[in-house]
Amino acid sequence: MRRAVVAILVFIIIASTLVTWAILPHESEPVFMPLSRSAAVEVVALPKPVLKGNVSVEEALQNRRSVREYTDAAISLGELSQLLWAAQGVTNAQGFRTAPSAGALYPLDVYAVNATGVYHYNTQNHSLGRITSTNVQENLTKAALGQSAVRTAPLVLVITGVYERTAAKYGDRAERYVHLEAGHAAQNVLLECAALGLGAVPIGAFDDARVQAALGIPGDHQPLYVIPIGHIS
């Protein structure tokens, strides 16, 4: 009799543990629903990227400078489209992108922040999914140690990396590779800014957790660069 009671208790404990494990989100899994797969998310279509410009790569390299003060002029949807495409746009039928990626595993995500909210760049259909319509720029500025460029820029791009996407193949090299990739993507954005006559600064001084909280992004999306962008004042 006692053995039966013990067996039932053990069964209840194991069953409830399994049910709890199945229901609750696991620490390594983002609670965040990938925006591209969520039907409820408001999608903002972007114009097709323009592939011909008036500025050569050499001129863009020569003219790029960190710019931290901007006019009040807004960034147009066309400019936003060019900048996101430069960061991580898809450039061929196989899904390869503007920036190189170790093993083509693409660990980076790009978020766009402005006064109207926070948006996630969907590389596959070159669109934005709105995460929130709250203006988080002041919180993002605080997360970036009060750097005023984050507050005053009409657009801030945030590049994040998910180490696990790359670690699945490259193990301990993943962290290095993801950081290198963020550099590629950021430089693409900075050169596109130079080509469009916009000013930008790549910011690395920020509190990771506060950036994640300000944007409302998942815990495994590691913020790597915050890039305020605007018209040069």
Ligand SMILES: Cc1cc2nc3c(=O)[nH]c(=O)nc-3n(C[C@H](O)[C@H](O)[C@H](O)COP(=O)(O)O)c2cc1C
């Ligand atoms: C990894 C990295 C982190 C940076 N972080 C900041 C930053 O937090 N704030 C800032 O104003 N500039 C930042 N910068 C920009 C540098 O200050 C700037 O590149 C440097 O002064 C050289 O000027 P230039 O970009 O105009 O050539 C960063 C640059 C790099 C590469």
